[in-house]
Amino acid sequence: MRAPPSTVRASKLVTNAVAVKSETASIAATKSGHELLLFEALREGLEEEMERDPRVCVLGEDVGHYGGSYKVTKGLAEKFGDLRVLDTPIAENSFTGMAVGAAMTGLRPIVEGMNMGFLLLAYNQISNNCGMLHYTSGGQFTIPVVIRGPGGVGRQLGAEHSQRLESYFQSVPGLQMVACSTPYNAKGLMKAAIRSENPVILCEHVLLYNLKERIPDEEYVCCLERAELVRPGKDVTILTYSRMRHHVLQAAKSLINKGYDPEIIDIISLKPFDLHTIGNSIKKTHKVLIVEECMRTGGIGASLRASIMDNFWDYLDAPIMCLSSQDVPTPYAGTLEEATVVQPPQIVKAIKQLCG
């Protein structure tokens, strides 16, 4: 069953619980700039790119006249027309394939999965055609598609609507994958993903759409392969992404009060990892905690731990700790769902264990 309108309203209500304003919001803490919500930032980035390049088009379910189930494309169909903001029937496999075919001729489509979990139906097109055609055609075709949509555990949406697909896509060669976590990086990554010649998966999170932040008025584009240093520190490196960034920041308040000095890095780029930024941090702190929302088995954390061990073994003073979601389908009951995902108290406990 697709996300009913009541869920959209529900996610507006829980804003405060999740929208922890980041203490060191990267750049725009000044009076200039404008304030907006994360979904508006995505829309702004999308609109700017559509104005800039007529080949950019959007397709997905209810993106046009309905304005998008999370309002990311609201108003765009009226502005750019039905062909550029295309309402598709419920046929993920086929419209993803269609986007890949269109990209082969030079168009730059953005595929919206109403929920990332639905894109499992399109896995064949994403893995085999999207990821591989540049290689198997000997470079003849480029596939500049952006595949985006909300994923992650929401508010009691049930198991099938609480999926984290970043772990499934991370080993597909030819794909690039990023996760946005604030309005600033959401807009920047959207623009960068559209401009990239490679297929990019932009992972958004259901619970972060109503995050508010002040972003610059001037145009900016983030780097798809660079991690974000959220808070410099010297005791321990905490690597995280998407919603867990906010849980980490919440835990950090408590940790700082207790005298710890964590360095918090939002890895942003899930494929490939920004080992440069991560490595520099590890060389400074010598301890690593990974906090992620995907499952423990075969998750982003599993890959990241392996990469860190391969490259920075000599700099580690302690085994790499990793906090991930439980390896279970997400239950419906609120208390159980809370227990599936990593919560701030667990992060505090882990840091105490790691740092002493």
Next chain:
Amino acid sequence: MAPQISTLRRALFMPAIASRFMAPSALSRSFSRSADEDCSTFTVDIAVQFKGHNVEPPAQVVETSAKELMKFFKDMSRMRRMEIASDQLYKSKLIRGFCHLYDGQEAVCIGMEAALTKEDNIITGYRDHCTYLGRGGTLPEVFSELMGRRNGCTLGKGGSMHFYKKENGFYGGHGIVGAQVPLGVGLAFAQKYEKVKGVTFALYGDGAANQGQIFESLNMAALWDLPAVYVCENNHYGMGTAEWRSAKCPEYYKRGDYVPGLKVDGMDTLAVKQAVGFAKEHALSKGPIILEMDTYRYHGHSMSDPGSTYRTREEISGVRQERDPIERIRKLILLKEIASAADLKSIEKEVKNEVEDAVAKAKESAPPDPSDLYSNAYVKGYGTQAFGCDRKHSTVVLP
């Protein structure tokens, strides 16, 4: 197979045929060279009736010329030779993996090319060697790619199932059954978006016709009036399963329901030409249409399939005797006295030499450079590192 010409048509066309027989001297060209240049048109009857679904079929006659028929003969002979050579190369283990041969089905791609231009796109599945050649590919490119050499059409990294020629509108070459059809709808979408006056022909087989994505994408193509033509190359067997064992309704041209369809004798090059021209017009003015090509493959599904466990040898040789596309064109050329049997034999010899030269050249050519392992995984400028599997042997910055 006796042509089933209606009595009306017989009455209309007998005089034309008779006059040709009555003035043989006017036609005694003994050299195919002049036949190659002769563009004067004449009409030929199409033996097997078109069958329409929600559409009025095109006329049962098609215009052609001596030049066109000679080109058909030469091109189809070249394709036939190429597939036979590939068979031998596979058996000598120079071609590995999967090799799906198209011999028997040549009329489909040759007939299509006769009605299309480079503005039109073709996308097909893994039985793509001949379609590639039809779209302007060359024999050396084919054999080099099949043998995994660096000067193959996709640099030796695609293989038999991944031939592409973007500049000529050939979009492959795909391994997963049916997955190329939504891509084809995407190509048609781009044609509509960019206002290009061309049509996309998305080819698939009788096996793929049962894939959900065929119907999903057909709905979208019809909904948005995309210039897409679906071509079901029905060779009656989805690997080892006959059509009547896999489809409740094996009349694939009717399965579009609200989308019109046409059934065509896919072993008759001229019928294919007529149908494809008709379909192109339809797609540009009225929307998608399905063409079902009634065709046949002599080889098994691939080189690992003998092709005789699910069909009889008599069936295969029967089709070869009665419906072979090359023999049909040969008979037509001889009937119309466009060229002599000796001329046609010498064309076949010429084509055989072409193929043998290409094979020899491909055998000599170099395999890909080890650094090619990493090229084209991402578009230039990516700059990240990739490692060999033991993380020590090779470390490369992805270009």
